[in-house]
Every structure is written in structure tokens, then in C-alpha cells.
Amino acid sequence: WNTGGESETPDDVNSVKQPTVLSSARFDSDVTDLQFLDPERLVVATSNGAVCLLGYIPNSKSFRDIGQWAKLHTFSDGCHCPCTSVAVNSTDIATVGEDGTIHVLRADRPTPAWTAENADSTSLNAVAVLKVSELITASASGHLKVWDVRAAGKKHSKLMLLSGEPSSLHCISRHPDQHHIVACGDSKGILSIWDMRQERHPVTLMEAHQDAIWEVRFHPSVPNKIFTCSQDGSALHWDGSANRSVQLAAANAMGGVLSSRLTDAISDSNPWLSGDRARSRIDVVSLLPTIHLPVNSIDVEPRSQRVLCGADNQSIYIS
Secondary structure, eight states: OBSSGGGOOTTTTTOOOOOBOOOOOOOSSOEEEEEEEETTEEEEEETTSOEEEEEEETTTTEEEEEEEETTOSBOTTSOBOOEEEEEEETTEEEEEETTSOEEEEETTOSSOSEEETTSOSSOEEEEEEOSSSEEEEEETTSEEEEEETTSSSOSOSEEEEOSSSOOOEEEEEEOSSOTTEEEEEETTSEEEEEETTTOSSOSEEEEOOSSOEEEEEEOSSOTTEEEEEETTSOEEEEEOHHHHHHHHHHHHHHOHHHHHHHHHHHHHOOGGGOGGGHHHHOEEEEOSOOOSSOEEEEEEETTTTEEEEEETTSOEEEO
């Protein structure tokens, strides 16, 4: 899709144009996730358990099939099961599926470079890169697990779980600057924030939606902003920067050394780690009109600050 992109000037970067299709590729199953490996290669996860690698040719505005890992995720009886999520780390591609298995792929290898079978007894719904050699997975049992792909054993190095009544974790987003901070969305519409350094349970829980959260995104360059979308047909913008701006203004107004110290303390604070106080520090704004159908995907384009949503009414929304 093109929403303006390469032809935009600084004056019209924030204008919204009608999206146009540049190229498309057909699959015989549902597409469950998409990630760019680099500007010219796209990783595609599918509901039949395969992961495909497509090359994008800008001049001809077309895709070419580079290869695929067929039957990557299967149930114990050999039947296909969905590959639910993929994550990209340099040249590595991490995949998880409903079979509870993790694979790490490399574009130049026909077989996985690393595999952890039965990584969870339930479906693995999401995977993200935590550090250079570490992955984090979210499961239907409400568990977050950290995996070191360079370690000799294939056992998780850390286990974290939701407190209280369990619910399925559907999605993960890592803080772009502070990699120990992770946001998750669950089947009950709760946005949870986790501090991977020490806590075993979420630091902050916030009621977000009336139904399951399908995707959560930290803003790539302004991490005090989070975006979520849900089965309930809503997309929300969580803004933790507004309250901090007020605090900074108040601190500066006090003047002198005290102002400097207060400013430093406030600048170092993180609105997502405020526990029960977090909701009072965060403004929540709805991005869409009520559409009464699930909003399945959400993303942010850093340059234009546009938010893109995809919904079950076969529409793309640009905010």
C-alpha cells in the first residue's frame, strides 16, 4: 500500500491521502502476521503453519517468492496448525504457533537454526525480540517466558505470569529504548506493563477495552505513547507524555537547584511503571468511530506519525 510516502514533501507529510495498492501476493490460507526482514524482504506467517519469505521489487512494484518453510508448525497428529506470530532480529526470524513450539529461522537455511519444542503446553500467541540473543513469548495460559537462543539448554530462563484470574496473552510490544519494559494485551481487554528486570507479575494493569486486545504497539520514537486495538471494535491511544509535561512545567516554575533536580527526576520517570497510579497519569483517546466489528491490527508510521488500523469490515483506517 502507498499512503503518500516517497512523493511527500515536508509540507504535506501530515496530510492523509487515499491509500492505493502497489502490489499483492495470494496465499491459500490466512495471513496471521507480517514483518519486514529488511526493506526488500517480507516475512509472512500463515494459518497453515508455513512461513514464507517474499522479495519486494520496487521498480516493478511486485513480489517474488524467495522461499518458504512449509509445515513449520504442526500438531502432534501431523495436522497443520497456525503460525501465530513472527519477530525479526537482524537476519534471524523467530516464529511461534498454536503447537507451543518456537523456531528461529535464517533466510539462507532451509531448516530451522534453533527449535524449542513444547515450549508451552498451550498456544504461543506472540513472540518479540527482547535482546540480541533473547526472545520473549506470550501464551494462552497467561505466561511470559524469556528464552536465550544461545544457551546450551532449550529451557526458558525466566517465567512471568498474570496475577489473579488467568487470561490468555495475545500480543507483545517491547519498549523501543528501555528493553526491560514490555506491554501486553490479553483476552479480557487488559493492558499490562511488565518490568523484566525483577518483577514476576505485571507492574501495571489497566482496563483498556471491553473485549480481547489483538495488538499493542509502543510508538517507535515516542515511547510514552502506546496504541491498542480490540475485538470490541475500538482502537485506543494511550498518552503518558501529557502528565509529564505538566510536571516539568511545574518543576521549572519553581526555579533554582530544586527545579533542576525535580526536572531530572521527572525526566527519568516512566509513566508505564507507576502501578495503580498509572491510569491517572495517562490520557486515553479513541482513534476510531464505533464500527461494531473487530479491529485486528494497528501500527504507527514514525515519519508522518500516522496510525494505521485494519478491521473486519475490510477497511483500513488512517488516523
